[in-house]
Amino acid sequence: MATITPTTGASGLAIDSIVTGLMTIEKQPLTQLQTQISSYNTKLSAYGTLKSGLSTFQAALDKLSTAAKFTTQTATLSDGSSIVATADGTATSGSYNISVNQLAASQKLATAAFANTSDIIGTGTLKISFGTYNAADTTNGTAASFTSNLDKQAITITIDSSNNTLSGIRDAINAQNASVSASIVNDGSGNRLVITSKETGEVNSMKIDVTDADGNSTDGTGLSALAYDPLATAGSGKNMTQLVAAQNALLTVDGLAVSKSSNTLSDVIQGVTLNLKSVTSTNATLEVATDTSAIQDSVQSFVDAYNKLNSTLNDLTKFVEGGSSSNGPLLGDSTARDIMVKLKGMLAKTSPTATTFRTLADIGIKSSYVDGSLSLDSDKLAKALSTNLSDVAKLFAPSATTSDPQVTYMGSSSKTLSGTYAINVSQLADGTQSVAGTINGVAAIGSGANLTGGVDNAAQGLKIMINGSATGSRGTVTFSQGLAGELSSMIDSWLQADVGSLTVKTDGIQTSIKGLQDRYDDLNAKMPAIEQRYRTQYANLDALLSSMQSTSSYLSQQIAALNKS
Structure with a gap:
C-alpha cells in the first residue's frame, strides 16, 4: 500500500484537514461498535461477579445442607494426653469414665547376633503364621497352647542362594509386603534380624516354621536360626528371642473390663472412636455433647455469605437518580431481578416438616426492610438449638x-x-x-x-x-429439601453449564461481543483504502485547481497587456 504523507496542495487546497475530517465521519460506526462492545464487556464482568457471589453463598449453604451437619459432637477428655476421642454424631450424649491399664502391642522377635549383615544364614523356606499364645497355667493344670488366627493368611518365603544372607532375608520378608516387617539392629554385640508383626493384639502373635535345606529345621543352625515355635524349647525350634510380646489393650469403661487387639477402638462406645496413647494413672472422664457452637458458626456463616451476595446484587442493580454513569451495570436486567426476587422469597418460606421453629425468624434471623440484609440474634438461635435442635435441622436440611x-x-x-x-x-x-x-x-x-x-x-x-x-x-x-438444599438447587439451576439462566445469558453476551468485534475488524480493515481514495480524489482536484489557477493567471496577464496597448 502506498505511503500516505500529509500535504497541502499546489493550489493551496488543505488536503490533510479535509481528509481527516472525512475520515472522522467514516470512523463514527467504529466508535459506536466500540461503545457497544465496552457495554457488553461491562455487563459480562457484572455477571461474572454475580456468579462468584452465588458460588460463595452456595459453599456456605453446604455447612447446613444435611442432617448430619446438625449432629456434630464434641468429645472432651479430662486426660487428653493418654486418650484421644472423637464422636461421629451418633453417640449418646453423656459422661463416661475410662481407665487404660495396658496398651496393645505388636510382637517383636530377634535372631542371635551375626558379625556382618552379609553373613550367609542358610536356605530353605520360612512360613510365618499368626495366632494366640496362651502360657501354661500351673494352678489350673492347663498346658501352653497356640491357637491359629483363621482370619490371617500365613506368609511363605523362599530363601535360596540369591537371598540367603542376613540382609537378603530381611529384604525377602519385606518384599512380601504382608503383615510383618523385618529390620536389622546392631545392639553392640552384633547384627540381629528383628521381625515385627504389623498388627497389635494377642491374636497376632507369630509362629515361624522353617524347612531348612540342611535337613534339620529346629537346631538353630542354618536357616533354622529363624525358627520360632512358642511351644518349643530354646535351641530346639524356639531359636529367636521375643523382645516384645503381643498383647491386647486392657481398659475399663464405666467399670466394665474391655480387652481389644488395637489401640484404636471404634466399637466400645457407639459413635465414639478412642485412640489410646498411654496407660492412665487415674480414671479419665469423657464428655460427649452436641457441638451447638459449630452449628451457630455455620448459621452465622450463612447469614454473612447471604449479606455479601445481597450487597453485590444491590450494587449491580442500583439506580442513582440524576446520574446514569453511577447506575449498576445490571440495572433493569430481568435475570438479576428474577434472582433477587427468588432469593428473598426462599428466605421467607415456612418449613412443612418442622413444628416449633418453622421460619428463619423463629430462630433469630430477620431481614431488613431497608436493604434486604439479614441479621442474627445469636441468643435466640442458642435457645432454639437447646430447645429443639431437630426442628432447626429440619428448617435447613432434608x-x-x-x-x-x-x-x-x-x-x-x-x-x-x-x-x-x-x-x-x-x-x-x-x-x-x-x-x-x-x-x-x-x-x-x-x-x-x-x-x-x-x-x-x-x-x-x-x-x-x-x-x-x-x-x-x-x-x-x-x-x-430444607432451606439450604432448596437454595443450593436453585443456584445450581442458575449456574448449570449450557442450560443455566446465567450461563445462557453470558454465552449470549459473548456471542454478541464476537459478532460486534468481527464487524469492527472488517470495517476497520477498510479504513486505509477509503483514506487513500479520498487523498487521490483531492490530489486530482488540487491538480485541476492548480491548472485552472495557472490558466487564470495567464489570461489575466494577457488582458493586462492588451489594456496597456
Missing part, C-alpha cells in the same frame, strides 16, 4: 414426615424434590419377598421393607420403611 405412624422416612437423594407424595403398598415384605408399591403414583423400588422412589419423578430417591400389615393406601409422605 427431612420428612409421614401421615401413617407405621411408615418411616429413611432418607433421600439429591434428586428428591420437596413435596407431598401418596404411598400405596401392593405387597408387604416377608422372608421371601420385598415390599412393593408406588410413591407419587410411580412404581417404587422395593428392598426388604424399604420402598425407594423410582427414577424420572419428583420423589426419585425418597426412601421409606413400610411396617404394619396393611396394603393399599398408606397415606402420604411430606418431604422437604
